[in-house]
Amino acid sequence: MGGLSMNLYFGIFGMVLLLTAFALNLLKVVRETSVSYILLNIFGAGISTYYAWTLNAIPFIILEAIWCLFAVYKLTVVLK
DSSP states (O other), X not given: OOOXXXXXXXXXXXXXXXXXXXXXXXXXXXXXXXHXXXXXXXXXXHHHHHHHHXXXXXXXXXXXXXXXXXXXXXXHHHHO
């Protein structure tokens, strides 16, 4: 086995972004209305959606796509 694929690294990166947002919010470093928190969610969920799509993991495609859409919606609300 030649090591991990770039696709897997991409999926791990998306997961790290989501977990970073979650941890920073729990530790009260960022608020859920901060642009940095929302952007971490948008990019993390977007990358995770793509990764799930490459695996044809339908439940996770739906989960991550909806997560990303809600984060985009939240960003539009916060920026108003």
